Amino acid sequence: MTAQVLPFHQRTSMTHSDETAISSGGMTSSTLATIVPDPHTPSMLTVQSITTSVTGGSGGLVDMADLYPDTQISAGLRSALAQLDDIDGLLVEGLGGLRDEGIIASDDAVQRAQAVLRELFCFRWLGDGFGQVIGALNLSLSNQDGLPLTAEQIGVLRGRIRKVREEPFLSDQTAAQEVEQLAEGGLNPFATELFAFADVGDDDSVR
């Protein structure tokens, strides 16, 4: 067996804490091959690397658009995020309507938001959590049965929209908390048919 074992990546300064670690590939004396530096090569003459930092990182939360910058690769994701922005804009319009123009103008904006929200249901593939929140938002509006939303209810909807906009791959558990927030905010995010079905089970009578 070869006595000297030195993975090739250790020959250069590639183990900085600010680098993605790489494995030596299990290059140990028990594996088929080892890579050792060429003893005839004078490493003293190696030109040192140049490190530059252009702007420096913010250290804050990375925005989704920065994390997935290529619109062609993540067209679906970008569409979903754009639609969430549209919905948020329409809900802001709804709030403005309540304040300035009256309930009809507000309800009109909310209805347009609902139309976009229905399209967002097509993006359930983004994750179960995403689908769960979008479904609950849809149900919250459907279960209003034509009643216009209050400013508080619109605020609660916006909070959930912003959450899935910022974290579209949220877990089931987080999604359940978001749905709960809708319920606590005076909306009904649950399928009424399910309650009707559950009521059948509670009924002792034979039909």
Place this chain on the structure above:
Amino acid sequence: MPPLELETFELEQAAFEVRYPTAYQLWDRAGALWSAVQDAWPAIELIQADPMKQSFRLANVYEIAVELKKAQVSSFKPEPSLKELRAFLDTYFGLLVKFLDLSVLNRVGFRLRFYREFDKAAAAAAVMQTDRLRVPDGAHFSIEGAVTLPEFGLRWEGKSLGVMVRLTAEDRKYDFEPHPMLKRVEPVHFATSGVLLDIDYYTVGIVKSSQLRVDEWIKQAHHVIKRDIGSFLKP
């Protein structure tokens, strides 16, 4: 000297790493985590297991390691499309988030190492032709020397993402002496020279785990690297 173009290199290693605030859950849930990984990939083989770090190998292709503050996967000789690696990482990362209860990631990194063989002189010349550092004629530092294994690197960083690019001329020597009992196995001794192109694409800010779809993120990173690396290699 032929131009250095990504297409002329062979992808020899890909690595993915996430760093997170100290995940003490590892001490409680390591067994559950690795059982779940074993359920998904029954062929995993234990390399090392202690409270601070556990590492496994899978099918001589992947090396997986989890520590208190970071988790890493390396893939050796990955397929050019990285499709299998992306699928593997997507599932594995889901298990990691679930069992270590990771909500915030301090850094997400994706690193690709490409290698191309040259003869010894050509390897150095190939790196030097990028012309990123002037080498004056004559003796310097009181040395009558020559550039032998040049290395150039730079870090390109924005507010959310960064890339480190490094180009290195390398000599590699492979030595394998079989155990005397292994009479049918021949020793292996050979050396190569070449150029290593090492690209590390990473996040600079905080990423919530609920923002990260690994499959999608690597697909993007891989695409961006292939698209833009040529700009760094042109003389």
